[in-house]
Amino acid sequence: MPVIAGAGRFCGGGLKQGARWPTLAFAIIVFWHRPNDPPQPPRFDMHELSLCQGIIDILETEASKQHFVRVRKVRLLVGPLAGVDREALRFGFDAVSRDTIAQGAELEFIDTPGLAWCFACDRTVEIDQYYDPCPGCGGHRLKVTGGEEFRILDLEVE
């Protein structure tokens, strides 16, 4: 049982012979509340989870409007500045879509470029993340103009 194993590890070398139940219970509580527990791979992020729930909501709404019963594929437009962890999103989607019309549906990501207007170069340049310098002049006087999008592009349904 993992809890007991964890409690043993926490105590460093296993529980002493004759440890009383309150001691054991305390160890278990401390184990559960350890703040630095490493996240279990794959990461299951609340942000991605709520995005997945949002996608499912849209799919359900569209399904009742357009009369389809199953979603085979969802193509998502994602910019590099959208702050979306794709692996976490895939993982979250698999979990959230269970017992819905999108169960087993494939997620496909369509990349959009990260774009910014450089005031020094007086032109649009491409960036990979926020606070990147301008690839042309190395300056930081940039205004992001694209790459923050995250939306459903289209669906494959039946």
Ligand SMILES: [Zn+2]
């Ligand atoms: Zn520039």
